[in-house]
Amino acid sequence: MVRALAPLVLLAVTLVPVACSGGRSAPDFALRSDRSAPWQLSAQRGKAVLLTFGFTHCADTCPAIVARLAHATAALGRRAGNVEIAFVTVDPSRDTPPVLHRFVNRFAQPGVDIVGLTGTPSQIAAAETAYHVWSEKVHAHNGGYDVAHSAPIFVIDPNGRLHDVLDDEDNEGTVVAALRRALG
């Protein structure tokens, strides 16, 4: 009898924190970093994460967003070390770890931690679904393609909770203010 109940108790124990978080916990996902190392969101607890989605062939919006997030993080001074910028590609077939590594290095600033994230198309699709990010391949005239996508910036606090959602129209000052609030 006790043995039969054990899975139920275990289920209840695991469900309680989920229920109490009121749906605010940022959905977890695991991908591969631009240094080809495994990377999991829940392993970043203790740091605020600025999570955004884009692709390296992106002409203007994606580099501008990453640059803005890097500047905003640098503006925090010594607290910049408590922030990690995570750039998830929506174009995993072209954005391999080395391609992402070159891309994120373009925005490198002292004390600012930026990670580029890629994975299999299904892993990327799962991360997009979890954050309700939309992306779609758009064929270009030269035979190549672009990826149209929504570009929210999720501000996740050091406890792994979704603290705020910004977008590409928010300026650096707004990002800094959101980060300060998330870091508490």
Added chain:
Amino acid sequence: MIGVLAALLSLVPIHGVVLDARNDAAAIVRTDTVPHTMPSQIRRYALEPPTRLRAGTSIDAFLDESTHPPTLRDAVPAGVFAPGLPNPGRVVPVEIGSTLPAATLIDSQGRRVRLDRAFAGKTLLLSFVFTRCPDRTLCPAISGKYAYLQDRLDPKHFALAEITLDPPYDSPAILRAYAAGYGARSESWTLLTGTGSTVQRLLDEFRISSMRLSTDNFLHDDKLFIVAADGRVASVVETASWDPGSAIAQARSIAGLANNPFERFKLALIAEAIAICGGSEFAGIALLELTLFTFLTVVSFLGMWAVARVIWPSRT
């Protein structure tokens, strides 16, 4: 460019779930997909008017993209749109003689339309349809007849309106395409959608059953409401197969424009009988026919009695 501006200034009804509400002026909300408009997404919204929302609450609201961050207007807690049998107990049902209920809907251009005010001063023909309706004899037939009425009823005196039975799918953008398909002109023919909770309440008020058969199909009542210029319901036709010629005659009569006095008298009589029978068309017509039958019986009996008196004079 004008199209872009119109799109920016327009409102879109949405359904979503509040993920976090920092204060009553802002919330992080995950919205459902709005067909031909936007995918499901998680964003921070300003709330106008300021509204206290708890995390986990499911809401209906109007999305306004003209601000940054975008604004959710008139957000109210609301479940997922789930039509069914009407529940007239919760509301004041719309019957012959009653005024249109107060409800804020959105037209195909994304503008707010107050159902009880927008058509005042005109005779309104109001129906419920949905754009994915696959049965050519139902909604498409109604919209086809509306196209016919549009060419024959002067927009100075008459208005045509269709309210969607499927608000989660029938976004303003979908309605715009539907209207274009039927050649609807905005000065005479308005297509309306709204939040799921508003439309669900209207279905209760107008006593329209609607059952979801699949994700994209509904089995529903068809009713044509003719509303007089004073805002009172003058006639309810309970079928989708109404004759457009009769509808025009009836609408013109209600508007006081019938050119045949006998037709005007007949329609007024029918409307009066229906009103006496508490809004039931069947009972009203039954009452009229019973009255007519009694009248004819009495008249013919008296006539025969008079003839009999002539043929067989009394012995006195």
